[in-house]
Amino acid sequence: MSSALSPQLDELVEALRRLPGVGAKTGQRMALHLLQRDRDGARRLAAALTRAADTVGECPECGLLTEQPRCGICASAERERSLLCLVESTADVAALEQATDYRGRYFVLGGHLSPLDGIGPEELGLDRLERRLDSGEISEIILATNPTVEGEATAHYVSEMAAARGVRTTRIAHGVPMGGALEQVDQGTLSHAFMGRRDYEG
Amino acid sequence: MSSALSPQLDELVEALRRLPGVGAKTGQRMALHLLQRDRDGARRLAAALTRAADTVGECPECGLLTEQPRCGICASAERERSLLCLVESTADVAALEQATDYRGRYFVLGGHLSPLDGIGPEELGLDRLERRLDSGEISEIILATNPTVEGEATAHYVSEMAAARGVRTTRIAHGVPMGGALEQVDQGTLSHAFMGRRDYEG
Numbered sequence: 001m002s003s004a005l006s007p008q009l010d011e012l013v014e015a016l017r018r019l020p021g022v023g024a025k026t027g028q029r030m031a032l033h034l035l036q037r038d039r040d041g042a043r044r045l046a047a048a049l050t051r052a053a054d055t056v057g058e059c060p061e062c063g064l065l066t067e068q069p070r071c072g073i074c075a076s077a078e079r080e081r082s083l084l085c086l087v088e089s090t091a092d093v094a095a096l097e098q099a100t101d102y103r104g105r106y107f108v109l110g111g112h113l114s115p116l117d118g119i120g121p122e123e124l125g126l127d128r129l130e131r132r133l134d135s136g137e138i139s140e141i142i143l144a145t146n147p148t149v150e151g152e153a154t155a156h157y158v159s160e161m162a163a164a165r166g167v168r169t170t171r172i173a174h175g176v177p178m179g180g181a182l183e184q185v186d187q188g189t190l191s192h193a194f195m196g197r198r199d200y201e202g
Numbered sequence: 203m204s205s206a207l208s209p210q211l212d213e214l215v216e217a218l219r220r221l222p223g224v225g226a227k228t229g230q231r232m233a234l235h236l237l238q239r240d241r242d243g244a245r246r247l248a249a250a251l252t253r254a255a256d257t258v259g260e261c262p263e264c265g266l267l268t269e270q271p272r273c274g275i276c277a278s279a280e281r282e283r284s285l286l287c288l289v290e291s292t293a294d295v296a297a298l299e300q301a302t303d304y305r306g307r308y309f310v311l312g313g314h315l316s317p318l319d320g321i322g323p324e325e326l327g328l329d330r331l332e333r334r335l336d337s338g339e340i341s342e343i344i345l346a347t348n349p350t351v352e353g354e355a356t357a358h359y360v361s362e363m364a365a366a367r368g369v370r371t372t373r374i375a376h377g378v379p380m381g382g383a384l385e386q387v388d389q390g391t392l393s394h395a396f397m398g399r400r401d402y403e404g
C-alpha cells in the first residue's frame with residue numbers, strides 16, 4: 001500500500017505483519033477487509049488483544065498460559081499430581097486435552113533444547129522440573145515433546161534426569177509423523193499415540 | 203483451544219478468526235505467538251486497529267480509504283480532474299499507484315455489479331458517477347475493473363453510461379490474466395496492461 005494513500009492504513013498493515021505467516025499482501029487484504037467490511041471486528045480484535053496482553057500470564061507451576069494465579073489444570077483437585085506430561089508448548093496441551101482423556105498435569109517447556117540458539121536446560125525451566133522430581137511427588141513423566149531432532153534430544157535429557165531419581169519415563173508412541181509438529185496432527189493419531197506410550201529407553 | 207485453559211485466550215482466537223483466511227488453527231497459532239513471544243506486537247496491533255477504525259473513512263469523492271476529509275489523490279492539485287480510473291477496490295488503487303505513473307483520479311466502486319447478491323448500480327455509487335459525468339468535467343474513463351464476468355459486466359454498464367454523454371471510455375489491455383484479480387498481478391504486467399489501454403467497444 002503506497003503511503004500516499006493512508007498512513008493509518010499503512011500502520012495497520014505493518015502491525016498485522018507481526019502476526020506469523022502474514023506478509024505485505026495478506027496484511028493489506030486483512031486491513032482493507034476490517035476497514036471496509038468489518039469495523040466491529042476490528043474493534044473487537046483490539047479489545048481482545050489488549051485484554052489478553054494485560055491479563056494472560058504463565059502458570060507458575062506448569063507454564064501454561066492462564067489469566068488466573070494458577071492454571072485450571074494445576075488448580076484442579078481432580079488432576080493427579082503424580083503424572084506429569086512434558087510438552088514444548090501451550091498449543092500441544094490444547095491438542096492433548098482435546099484428543100485424550102489424560103488426567104494428570106503438564107510441564108510446558110516453551111521450546112526445546114537448542115544449544116546453537118543459546119537455549120539450554122535453564123532457559124526451558126528444567127531446573128524447576130528437577131526440583132519437582134527431587135520432591136518425590138512425580139511417579140511418571142510422559143515425554144510428549146515433538147518427534148524432531150531437538151524434541152528427541154530434550155526428551156533424552158529429561159529421561160536421564162528422571163532415571164537418576166528413579167522416576168519412570170514414557171514416550172508417546174510413534175504414529176506422530178517424524179519431523180512433524182504435534183499440534184498439527186489429527187486427533188485420532190494423537191489419541192492413538194498417547195494411549196500407546198511406552199517406557200522410554202533414551 | 204479448549205476453553206478450560208484460558209477464556210481470554212479463547213476470546214482472542216475467536217476475534218482473530220474474523221480476519222480473512224484465518225481459521226481455528228491459524229488463530230490459535232497467532233494468539234500464542236503474540237502472548238508468548240510478542241506482547242509488544244499485540245499492543246501495537248490493538249492500538250493500530252483502534253486508531254484506524256476511529257479515523258479512517260471513505261473519501262466522499264472517490265471512495266478511497268483515507269483519514270483526511272478528502273483523500274490525498276482527490277486533494278492534490280496535480281492530479282488531472284478530467285481523467286477518471288474506475289476500479290473495484292482500494293487495493294486496486296494501491297496496485298495501480300505502485301505500477302503506473304497515472305496522474306488522473308479514481309472512482310472506487312467497492313465491488314462489482316452482482317444482481318443475484320442484490321448489488322445494483324446504486325449500491326456501487328454509480329448514480330454519483332452519473333452526476334459527475336453529467337457535470338462535463340470528465341473526458342476519459344479508464345475501465346480498470348477486474349477481468350471477471352462481473353467486472354466485465356460492470357465495465358460494460360459504465361461504458362454505456364459514458365457513451366450516452368459522449369465521454370470516451372478505455373479498457374486496460376489484456377495481459378491481466380482472465381479470471382484473475384487485478385491486485386494479484388505483478389507490477390510489470392499491470393503497468394503494461396495500463397499503458398496499452400484501448401477504446402472500449404463494450
Ligand SMILES: [Zn+2]
Binds near residue numbers: 071
Ligand atoms: Zn499450571
Ligand SMILES: [Zn+2]
Binds near residue numbers: 261262265266275277
Ligand atoms: Zn478521493
